[in-house]
Amino acid sequence: MIESSDLRMSRIPLSHGAGRIPALGFGTLIPDPAVTITATKDALAAGFRHFDCAERYGNEREVGTALQAGLAAEKIAREEIFVTTKLWNSNHRPERVAPAFQASLDRLALSYLDLYLIHTPFAFQPGDDHDPRDQNGNVIYDRGVTLLDTWKALEALVDHGNCRAIGLSDITLNELQPLYAAARIKPAVVQVESHPYLPETELLDFCKQNGIVLLAFAPLGHGMRPGLLEDPVIASIAARVEKTPAQVLLAWAVQRGTAVLTTPKSATRAKESFDISSLPQYALDEINRIQTRQRLNPVVTTGVPGFIPKAKGAEPGS
Numbered sequence: 001m002i003e004s005s006d007l008r009m010s011r012i013p014l015s016h017g018a019g020r021i022p023a024l025g026f027g028t029l030i031p032d033p034a035v036t037i038t039a040t041k042d043a044l045a046a047g048f049r050h051f052d053c054a055e056r057y058g059n060e061r062e063v064g065t066a067l068q069a070g071l072a073a074e075k076i077a078r079e080e081i082f083v084t085t086k087l088w089n090s091n092h093r094p095e096r097v098a099p100a101f102q103a104s105l106d107r108l109a110l111s112y113l114d115l116y117l118i119h120t121p122f123a124f125q126p127g128d129d130h131d132p133r134d135q136n137g138n139v140i141y142d143r144g145v146t147l148l149d150t151w152k153a154l155e156a157l158v159d160h161g162n163c164r165a166i167g168l169s170d171i172t173l174n175e176l177q178p179l180y181a182a183a184r185i186k187p188a189v190v191q192v193e194s195h196p197y198l199p200e201t202e203l204l205d206f207c208k209q210n211g212i213v214l215l216a217f218a219p220l221g222h223g224m225r226p227g228l229l230e231d232p233v234i235a236s237i238a239a240r241v242e243k244t245p246a247q248v249l250l251a252w253a254v255q256r257g258t259a260v261l262t263t264p265k266s267a268t269r270a271k272e273s274f275d276i277s278s279l280p281q282y283a284l285d286e287i288n289r290i291q292t293r294q295r296l297n298p299v300v301t302t303g304v305p306g307f308i309p310k311a312k313g314a315e316p317g318s
């Protein structure tokens with residue numbers, strides 16, 4: 001259930017009374033450290049209160065710097081923002097989880113996290129190398145640890161009190177169901193790629209039935225063109241409701257009951273992307289009838305990050 005009729009302010013309650021996640025979130029998958037700082041400050045100033053980070057993005061320190069400065073400048077209390085980060089694949093061994101969590105907290109300069117996610121269900125060879133490969137260039141997976149082993153270590157973080165909620169990312173429904181059944185603390189959030197070309201309807205239904213928030217990434221199709229931002233159905237609705245295609249895509253995501261992550265990199269885009277308002281039912285119906293199906297990021301099948309290269313080339317992380 002979404003709280004607040006103003007889509008920009010909507011927050012979705014998390015299971016176990018772990019607070020409320022702002023539906024509209026800002027993602028920090030930004031390769032450039034300087035842009036990470038300016039974009040994070042701009043997002044906070046535009047109104048974003050939900051920040052999605054990851055150890056793998058290599059910029060938690062810059063996000064922490066920007067949040068400290070931004071909170072002070074905007075006179076916003078830590079409790080008003082919601083911060084997530086993610087455990088990387090090479091830290092799945094249970095004894096590596098608490099140190100990885102603490103290292104993220106230190107880089108972000110925070111005393112607690114609102115949400116900690118297992119970045120992908122794939123365990124890589126444990127160690128400091130984020131991308132362990134054999135001599136043939138193949139990823140070295142770790143067969144000595146299960147997802148449930150790692151999950152139990154995340155449950156212990158919640159028990160210890162400086163992690164309010166835990167969840168999973170880049171997971172399929174088939175992998176989620178047994179983990180959900182076995183978990184002592186049920187996942188509060190599942191973060192996956194989702195947009196009108198990849199609605200993940202079955203997963204969303206399961207999440208809604210079980211009190212899990214589906215957190216959609218790449219809602220604008222990662223900004224790829226041609227792509228969702230130029231889809232004729234989206235463009236036509238945007239013209240009729242006098243909003244931009246990005247605003248239409250973000251409103252659709254929130255109105256269907258998901259939380260959503262987008263990555264505006266300038267102040268103008270941050271203001272635009274935050275300024276969403278409810279779409280009429282006919283618009284939601286038209287978007288739901290779009291037949292194009294496309295996954296942009298294969299991380300869910302391999303644990304290896306990165307969007308599928310288009311004309312301009314891919315980015316290094318996911």
Ligand SMILES: NC(=O)c1ccc[n+]([C@@H]2O[C@H](COP(=O)([O-])OP(=O)(O)OC[C@H]3O[C@@H](n4cnc5c(N)ncnc54)[C@H](OP(=O)(O)O)[C@@H]3O)[C@@H](O)[C@H]2O)c1
Pocket residue numbers: 026027028029030052053119169170191192216217218219220221222223224229246247261262263264265269272273297299318
């Ligand atoms: N769990 C995972 O494996 C995973 C994977 C991917 C992403 N994520 C998370 O999800 C976040 C969002 O993913 P995403 O970056 O793919 O989201 P997205 O919002 O679909 O795509 C972002 C791109 O869209 C463009 N854009 C942003 N605002 C716009 C606007 N108002 N109008 C037109 N274009 C706009 C920007 O392109 P320009 O660069 O041209 O400005 C931006 O780089 C990431 O930052 C990360 O936190 C998680």
